[in-house]
Amino acid sequence: MPQIEGYATWAEVDLGALRANLRQFARRQAAVMAVVKANAYGHGAVPVARAALQAGALWCGVARLDEALELRRAGLACPILILGAVPPSAYAAAIADAISLTVWTSEQVAAAVAAAQQAGRSARLHLKLDSGMHRLGAAPEDVLGLARQIHDTEGAELEGVFSHLACAPDLDPNPSLKQQHIFQQVLGELSAAGLRPTWCHLANTAAALRWPEMDCDLVRIGLGMYGMQPSEVLDLGPGLHPALTWKARIAQVKVVASGEGIGYGHIYAPGRDETIATVSVGYGDGYRRRPGAQVLIDGHTADVVGRVSMDQITLRLPEGAQCRPGDEAVLIGRQGQAEARAETLAAAWGTINYEVTCGISARVPRLYL
Ligand SMILES: Cc1ncc(COP(=O)(O)O)c(C=O)c1O
Numbered sequence: 001m002p003q004i005e006g007y008a009t010w011a012e013v014d015l016g017a018l019r020a021n022l023r024q025f026a027r028r029q030a031a032v033m034a035v036v037k038a039n040a041y042g043h044g045a046v047p048v049a050r051a052a053l054q055a056g057a058l059w060c061g062v063a064r065l066d067e068a069l070e071l072r073r074a075g076l077a078c079p080i081l082i083l084g085a086v087p088p089s090a091y092a093a094a095i096a097d098a099i100s101l102t103v104w105t106s107e108q109v110a111a112a113v114a115a116a117q118q119a120g121r122s123a124r125l126h127l128k129l130d131s132g133m134h135r136l137g138a139a140p141e142d143v144l145g146l147a148r149q150i151h152d153t154e155g156a157e158l159e160g161v162f163s164h165l166a167c168a169p170d171l172d173p174n175p176s177l178k179q180q181h182i183f184q185q186v187l188g189e190l191s192a193a194g195l196r197p198t199w200c201h202l203a204n205t206a207a208a209l210r211w212p213e214m215d216c217d218l219v220r221i222g223l224g225m226y227g228m229q230p231s232e233v234l235d236l237g238p239g240l241h242p243a244l245t246w247k248a249r250i251a252q253v254k255v256v257a258s259g260e261g262i263g264y265g266h267i268y269a270p271g272r273d274e275t276i277a278t279v280s281v282g283y284g285d286g287y288r289r290r291p292g293a294q295v296l297i298d299g300h301t302a303d304v305v306g307r308v309s310m311d312q313i314t315l316r317l318p319e320g321a322q323c324r325p326g327d328e329a330v331l332i333g334r335q336g337q338a339e340a341r342a343e344t345l346a347a348a349w350g351t352i353n354y355e356v357t358c359g360i361s362a363r364v365p366r367l368y369l
Helices: 015-026 037-041 045-054 065-073 088-096 106-119 140-151 174-192 205-210 342-349 353-358
Strands: 009-013 031-035 059-062 080-082 100-103 123-128 156-162 199-201 218-221 244-256 274-279 294-297 300-305 313-316 328-335 338-340 366-368
Touching: 015 031, 015 045, 015 218, 031 045, 037 045, 037 065, 037 353, 045 059, 045 065, 059 065, 065 080, 065 088, 088 100, 088 106, 088 123, 100 106, 100 156, 106 123, 106 140, 106 156, 123 140, 140 156, 140 174, 156 174, 156 218, 199 218, 205 218, 294 313, 294 338, 300 338, 328 342, 342 353
Parallel strands: 009 366, 031 059, 031 218, 059 080, 080 100, 100 123, 123 156, 156 199
Antiparallel strands: 009 244, 244 274, 244 328, 274 313, 294 300, 294 328, 300 313, 328 338
């Protein structure tokens, strides 16, 4: 890591941890789709996808066409499914690169067939069923007709059928069980008509951890691979560890006198002389402006005080902590015995861990260990 001394803030991604996490899911009956959308939840799509495939994932899942193309351009030859909507005018670009598309209307199927002719190869399609999330997907009663349309049309292949759970990490299992029931009913209809495709998939990380019986042919794993917790009420269990550490360098350490305001707007003024460390990270890096977060310094937990600015934050140095300009502060990760998890930062910011790591901006270099 030659440039690290020059970095103000950076993220270290432990690909060994990521592979170990993925292997836990790859031991199952079902194949694993590594969900690497949104730059692999901020971890870096291409290195994460490569590591996941090495560790036994068969598929990569993304949300957008450009994310799929990024993987192909990097030389990844694995099956890739775009889980989200692609404008039909761009179908041909996906089909030309053997990227599988998600569809849920008859018009989309027709557009995919036309694009397949243009691209000179068959369109690989996954039908999305709306089993209760009511975001994307066909109504249960429409899936069989769509499957038949794909089956009866040259130039398109029904490769998969899938649905997504709305409440998988929540305490109450009933909404998920209801969705699973609807999913299974639709698969039953498809089987009876001889139209069940090879890849039927429903489970995300939370469902894979809670209900192995939901696995089907494929499980779509995001959070679990990154070692992040699905929710406050659903722990990852042993053997899954966070892969990402986010660090920033201390720029200055100074004593600020009692009554003096710190940072923009002087929203914080210490009631006694306090040692303040200024750290080179800010909202330009994805560190939220909302107050209440904590950072690790010298193995101690320090409060962020004053406003978060674009490139800097100010911390109140806790009793016993020593630091100098150039030292590392840990925003997410471990330092000595102390740990700052993406989940803790999310709680301070009133959000979820997904948003914290997805929000680490492009300005923050990612280093791979
Ligand atoms: C359709 C779909 N499947 C699977 C996943 C992976 O979910 P998780 O990160 O909870 O494993 C996502 C993530 O949001 C998704 O949108």
